[in-house]
Structures are given as structure tokens and as C-alpha cells.
Amino acid sequence: TRSTRPQRLLKAVRKRATRGDPQSVISAIDHFCRHSEWAMNVGDEKGSILDSVVSELNPEKVLELGTYCGYSTVRIARLLPPGARLITLEFNADYAAIARQVIAWAGLEDKIQLVEGASEDWIPRMKEHFGIETFDFVFLDHWKDRYLPDTKLMEDCGLLRKGTVLLADNVICPGVPDYLEYVRNSLSYNSCYFKSHLEYTKAEDGLEKSVFLG
Ligand SMILES: Nc1ncc2ncn(CCCCCNC(=O)c3cc(-c4ccc(F)cc4)cc(O)c3O)c2n1
Numbered sequence: 001t002r003s004t005r006p007q008r009l010l011k012a013v014r015k016r017a018t019r020g021d022p023q024s025v026i027s028a029i030d031h032f033c034r035h036s037e038w039a040m041n042v043g044d045e046k047g048s049i050l051d052s053v054v055s056e057l058n059p060e061k062v063l064e065l066g067t068y069c070g071y072s073t074v075r076i077a078r079l080l081p082p083g084a085r086l087i088t089l090e091f092n093a094d095y096a097a098i099a100r101q102v103i104a105w106a107g108l109e110d111k112i113q114l115v116e117g118a119s120e121d122w123i124p125r126m127k128e129h130f131g132i133e134t135f136d137f138v139f140l141d142h143w144k145d146r147y148l149p150d151t152k153l154m155e156d157c158g159l160l161r162k163g164t165v166l167l168a169d170n171v172i173c174p175g176v177p178d179y180l181e182y183v184r185n186s187l188s189y190n191s192c193y194f195k196s197h198l199e200y201t202k203a204e205d206g207l208e209k210s211v212f213l214g
């Protein structure tokens with residue numbers, strides 16, 4: 001049967017990127033998405049904003065919601081200090097299988113734990129299952145109607161501490177109006193918007209950075 005887009009994306013990584021070189025994996029995926037087939041990776045323009053937030057924060061414990069093919073997983077993990085850990089949740093088994101191979105090609109598997117399942121099922125189990133106290137950085141890029149309930153769930157599970165940074169993708173396109181309204185009006189967050197574009201297009205999109213105040 002016909003291959004899937006994630007399978008073709010992985011093929012492009014293997015063809016163009018150098019094993020063990022995360023930057024070449026990132027460039028290969030961006031090239032594939034610009035010149036062959038659009039895919040819903042955070043992309044190079046928003047990815048540069050993601051890089052600057054991660055580099056400034058130097059987080060030890062990172063949670064990513066929504067792995068897809070592992071593009072942002074690789075972007076984040078390549079910047080983490082030794083000993084830092086990234087847990088990434090992916091609901092779709094086919095995407096997870098591709099992401100594992102993209103992460104392995106980048107040589108970053110030691111820093112990354114990919115968990116297959118739904119965020120709402122795994123967030124309550126982070127402490128007992130992964131020995132996580134709190135996260136330093138959370139990247140939200142999964143179902144857009146789960147950003148708000150999962151943020152409240154992370155608060156309720158005590159997974160956020162004073163200074164934890166939430167960075168949310170797609171706050172304009174496809175959009176997360178209920179989440180934006182919450183983080184921008186809650187006294188528990190300092191929130192700011194980084195205007196950008198939907199990956200590989202001219203449409204407006206952006207990232208919302210929200211610092212939890214405890
Ligand atoms: N609960 C739970 N737990 C864990 C999970 N793991 C995966 N999922 C399901 C996530 C399914 C993919 C989410 N991402 C997007 O839908 C997305 C879409 C666009 C986009 C598309 C078409 C357009 F015309 C314009 C923009 C662009 C983006 O950058 C996006 O990130 C989970 N859910």
C-alpha cells in the first residue's frame with residue numbers, strides 16, 4: 001500500500017541527514033516540508049523562537065505534548081545540558097514509530113523518553129511512573145482542545161513550580177482561544193505572545209510563552 005507522509009519524511013531524513021547530527025535532521029525535515037510535502041512540524045521560523053526559549057531556560061526536566069515525527073523533540077533535546085531529560089507523549093502509534101527512528105538518527109535517544117498514549121492518561125502518572133517532581137519546561141503541540149484541560153491537570157498534579165515555562169504552538173492557527181484566554185487572564189501566569197507564521201507558510205501563527213507564578 002502507499003506509504004504515509006511520516007514514512008516519506010523519515011526516508012528524506014535518512015537520505016539527506018547525517019546520523020548523529022541533529023541539525024542535519026532538522027534541516028532535512030524542513031527541506032522535505034518546504035519542497036516536497038507540508039507537515040505539521042513547528043518548523044524553522046517558530047523553531048528558532050523555541051530554540052531561544054530553551055537556550056535561555058536550560059531546563060533539566062522537559063515535557064512535550066504531541067511528538068508527531070519528532071522534529072521539535074530533536075530541536076529541544078539537542079540544546080539540553082548533559083543529564084537533562086525530555087519526556088514526549090504521542091497518541092498515534094504510527095507517528096511514534098517514525099519519531100523513534102528520527103530521534104535515533106539524530107543520536108538523541110539517551111535524552112528522550114517517548115511515551116505512547118494520551119496526555120490526559122499520562123500526566124497524572126508522571127510522578128509515580130517517571131519519578132518526576134516538577135517540570136522546568138513544557139512544550140504544548142498536541143490536540144488544540146487539550147491545551148487548557150491538560151494545563152489545569154498539570155497544575156492539579158503539582159507538576160508545575162514557580163518559574164515553570166509553558167510554550168504553546170499554534171495559538172493562532174489552528175488556534176487555542178480558551179487556553180489563551182486562561183493564561184493571559186490568570187493571576188498564576190505571566191504570558192507573552194511571539195508572533196510568527198504557520199510552519200512553511202505565510203499564514204500568521206505564533207507561540208505563547210507563559211511562566212507559572214505558583
Ligand atoms: N491528548 C493527546 N495526547 C497525546 C497526543 N499526541 C498526539 N496527539 C494528537 C495531536 C494531533 C496533532 C496536533 N497538532 C495539530 O493538530 C497541528 C495542526 C496544524 C495545522 C493543520 C492544518 C492546517 F490547515 C493548519 C495548521 C499545525 C500544527 O502545528 C499542529 O500542531 C495527542 N493528543
Ligand SMILES: [Mg+2]
Pocket residue numbers: 040041042141169170
Ligand atoms: Mg504545532
